[in-house]
Amino acid sequence: MLEYTPDTITDAVLQQMEQTPDARLKQIMAAAVRHLHDFAREVRLTPSEWLFGVQFLTKVGQMCSPDRQEFILLSDTLGLSTLVNLMHDTTATEAATHTSLLGPFFRENAPALAYGEQIARNDPGDEIVLWGRVTDVEGRPLRNAQVAIWQTSSEGAYDLQIDPSKPNFRGVFHTDDAGRYLARTVRPLGYFIPLDGPVADMIRAQHRHGKRPAHIHFLIGATGYRELVTALYLAGDEHLEDDVVFGASADLVVQERKDDPDCPIPGARSIHFDFTLSRASEADKLTGRVGADPSQILAPA
Amino acid sequence: MLEYTPDTITDAVLQQMEQTPDARLKQIMAAAVRHLHDFAREVRLTPSEWLFGVQFLTKVGQMCSPDRQEFILLSDTLGLSTLVNLMHDTTATEAATHTSLLGPFFRENAPALAYGEQIARNDPGDEIVLWGRVTDVEGRPLRNAQVAIWQTSSEGAYDLQIDPSKPNFRGVFHTDDAGRYLARTVRPLGYFIPLDGPVADMIRAQHRHGKRPAHIHFLIGATGYRELVTALYLAGDEHLEDDVVFGASADLVVQERKDDPDCPIPGARSIHFDFTLSRASEADKLTGRVGADPSQILAPA
Numbered sequence: 206m207l208e209y210t211p212d213t214i215t216d217a218v219l220q221q222m223e224q225t226p227d228a229r230l231k232q233i234m235a236a237a238v239r240h241l242h243d244f245a246r247e248v249r250l251t252p253s254e255w256l257f258g259v260q261f262l263t264k265v266g267q268m269c270s271p272d273r274q275e276f277i278l279l280s281d282t283l284g285l286s287t288l289v290n291l292m293h294d295t296t297a298t299e300a301a302t303h304t305s306l307l308g309p310f311f312r313e314n315a316p317a318l319a320y321g322e323q324i325a326r327n328d329p330g331d332e333i334v335l336w337g338r339v340t341d342v343e344g345r346p347l348r349n350a351q352v353a354i355w356q357t358s359s360e361g362a363y364d365l366q367i368d369p370s371k372p373n374f375r376g377v378f379h380t381d382d383a384g385r386y387l388a389r390t391v392r393p394l395g396y397f398i399p400l401d402g403p404v405a406d407m408i409r410a411q412h413r414h415g416k417r418p419a420h421i422h423f424l425i426g427a428t429g430y431r432e433l434v435t436a437l438y439l440a441g442d443e444h445l446e447d448d449v450v451f452g453a454s455a456d457l458v459v460q461e462r463k464d465d466p467d468c469p470i471p472g473a474r475s476i477h478f479d480f481t482l483s484r485a486s487e488a489d490k491l492t493g494r495v496g497a498d499p500s501q502i503l504a505p506a
Numbered sequence: 507m508l509e510y511t512p513d514t515i516t517d518a519v520l521q522q523m524e525q526t527p528d529a530r531l532k533q534i535m536a537a538a539v540r541h542l543h544d545f546a547r548e549v550r551l552t553p554s555e556w557l558f559g560v561q562f563l564t565k566v567g568q569m570c571s572p573d574r575q576e577f578i579l580l581s582d583t584l585g586l587s588t589l590v591n592l593m594h595d596t597t598a599t600e601a602a603t604h605t606s607l608l609g610p611f612f613r614e615n616a617p618a619l620a621y622g623e624q625i626a627r628n629d630p631g632d633e634i635v636l637w638g639r640v641t642d643v644e645g646r647p648l649r650n651a652q653v654a655i656w657q658t659s660s661e662g663a664y665d666l667q668i669d670p671s672k673p674n675f676r677g678v679f680h681t682d683d684a685g686r687y688l689a690r691t692v693r694p695l696g697y698f699i700p701l702d703g704p705v706a707d708m709i710r711a712q713h714r715h716g717k718r719p720a721h722i723h724f725l726i727g728a729t730g731y732r733e734l735v736t737a738l739y740l741a742g743d744e745h746l747e748d749d750v751v752f753g754a755s756a757d758l759v760v761q762e763r764k765d766d767p768d769c770p771i772p773g774a775r776s777i778h779f780d781f782t783l784s785r786a787s788e789a790d791k792l793t794g795r796v797g798a799d800p801s802q803i804l805a806p807a
């Protein structure tokens with residue numbers, strides 16, 4: 206019978222997983238085991254380091270709640286979420302606006318708002334108009350597209366961090382017949398990732414600043430088109446180049462303007478961005494969304 | 507500024523971790539990120555698969571409690587724990603008895619028992635005598651070595667699964683002046699890993715049987731020697747070759763005997779095994795134990 210060595214144990218595990226009926230699960234788990242073992246062999250992981258890892262992942266799981274998803278935060282800070290986004294974009298039927306992180310603060314149940322309404326309540330920050338069009342890749346307007354917007358307060362906190370029972374700084378709009386969207390908000394602020402959890406412990410141990418540049422999240426959907434999860438990043442933020450979760454990207458940086466002659470509301474501070482969506486493919490139905498609502502993740506099956 | 511691709515994102519993450527002051531943490535995290543990204547690229551991980559993984563790991567963390575460590579179980583079923591053990595053994599000063607899994611059922615506070623005492627209470631199973639010596643690699647007896655023993659009932663359940671408040675099937679002995687240990691127990695039974703958690707969901711999806719062969723755990727310590735965490739596996743068990751956690755190994759299989767003339771208790775059913783310990787090195791103080799007590803993992807820092 207068997208007596209394993211550090212080199213033969215991997216094959217023994219793969220062999221025991223050989224009967225997995227789902228071909229994709231089998232492929233993913235075999236790759237996960239090979240890379241996990243390669244990692245442990247490369248660094249010659251010791252028992253105490255292994256234990257430290259077990260403790261760390263346990264803490265990450267236990268920090269998760271209906272209002273917080275620490276594993277998504279871990280994935281974000283390790284660049285995995287952005288890698289998955291980037292690969293997802295390469296599978297689109299057409300070259301559309303790029304994906305950016307959904308992040309842990311999206312909620313399904315945001316208030317439905319009318320064209321031009323303000324998403325922020327009781328915030329003294331500077332009002333900014335968000336405007337532009339949602340089109341296909343050839344510039345044809347997508348009417349009645351759903352445009353969900355969410356962001357921090359002008360002080361850098363999401364509603365879920367302030368008071369989960371009071372939705373704020375988020376709303377769901379729809380485009381008009383010309384594919385136009387119009388929303389009002391306040392200028393969001395860059396912020397630190399949650400500092401009271403194990404991921405923040407990791408970030409501090411790595412001497413990383415832990416900050417995200419100021420940004421506004423968008424989730425845009427139109428029938429027949431691939432759902433777009435993205436975000437716009439405010440030009441001038443000092444952390445555009447070293448976003449702790451690798452979300453900021455040059456093509457998603459927007460400039461706030463004070464007197465844009467094209468802005469639908471003359472004289473307003475405004476941000477203009479036109480989104481393009483790729484036609485959906487059959488495969489899109491299976492690949493899902495880049496991110497998740499923690500309250501859904503923790504819901505009973 | 508940056509616009510990442512699936513190939514450049516990894517370097518961006520490594521660069522952001524470049525300032526990590528602890529050289530070993532930096533090495534481990536860099537390797538973890540490279541292998542994690544290589545895994546995702548190899549399988550072209552989709553958003554919905556990524557989300558499934560996040561949900562799975564979250565459930566694993568939330569299943570952990572002071573009486574249960576689902577992340578250790580996950581590590582065990584992926585062969586990582588055995589790999590870490592095997593590498594640990596190669597770093598010993600001397601070639602001693604091999605390590606086997608500590609498993610999730612070890613407890614620091616087991617009852618101290620006298621030479622020859624029975625560790626099982628209120629169990630109708632067959633009594634078995636465990637006996638042998640603890641020596642250095644040259645066969646010199648290690649006196650007053652601590653020998654912690656734990657196992658399942660004769661029906662295959664640990665005390666923590668039956669009633670965590672009532673320790674049973676475990677005890678701590680000490681060797682005599684000739685390095686001998688003597689304990690009584692009942693014949694343990696092979697068992698399924700816990701079937702109500704996410705790891706069991708994974709095992710079922712992989713069409714693995716989920717069973718461990720019958721075994722008896724040992725944790726042996728003597729001043730100046732490397733602590734030995736191991737287990738003895740009962741010959742004849744049908745799952746010696748395909749232990750779901752890859753713990754069973756040919757050199758740790760023992761044969762129960764009915765009339766071993768050398769057994770200290772004449773006529774008893776008995777299992778004989780001599781353990782050898784390696785002298786400790788300075789490095790051993792840092793590498794720690796292969797496994798952990800979940801109640802310690804979840805204790806506040």
